[in-house]
Amino acid sequence: MxxxxxxxxxxxxxxxxxxxxxxxxxxxxxxxxxxxxxxxxxxxxxxxxDKTSRRLMKDNKKDRERLTGINKRAQALRRRNQLNDGQARLFVEQVEKIESRIKKRTDQLDVRSKKLIKDYEASHV
Missing domain, CATH: 2.20.25 (N-terminal domain of TfIIb)
Known part of the structure; x- marks a missing residue:
């Protein structure tokens, strides 16, 4: 589609x-x-x-790459039947922590972007 x-x-x-x-x-x-x-x-x-927006986006990109790494490690252990409950819980905690940071930054980006757009549109009327 x-x-x-x-x-x-x-x-x-x-x-x-x-x-x-x-x-x-x-x-x-x-x-x-x-x-x-x-x-x-x-x-x-x-x-x-602005510079802050770009930094927040860059930090989110790095965290998404970290998530990919965690998922790959977990899948590799699972394929070898070496993923135990403790490791699984640790991976889940790490993923939740990183996802929380990404969400916080994304919310900051949304607020910042709306302000920057409002300022831009006001100066280009």
Whole structure:
């Protein structure tokens, strides 16, 4: 199933391959990410990032990689029938701790992004 995007300006349906994402530096350390409608050229703002946002995203990426490593270790032990209850509990605790950090950062990113978008839109009226 293909997810088509609808332009909020001209209501055209757009295939994902038609969307080109651009970054525009607003001021030092702050970038806006957007795409232009191929039909009407309306600029669709995706997000606004600053140094803190990029750091939070980078930290989330590292934690997702840690989750992948934990899952691979658990699966390898399970395949060899060497995963005991204690190890399984430890893996679950580690995963829950990392997922909690990711959720906390994601919530911070959402709040920060909304503020940055609001500030950006207010300065570009």
């Amino acid at each position: 293909i997810n088509l995007t609808k332009c909020e300006s001209c209501n055209s349906l757009i295939h994902p391959k038609q969307i080109n994402i651009h970054d525009n530096t607003i001021k030092s350390g702050i970038q806006a990410r957007y795409w232009d409608c191929p039909h009407c050229n309306h600029k669709h703002l995706i997000l606004v990032m």
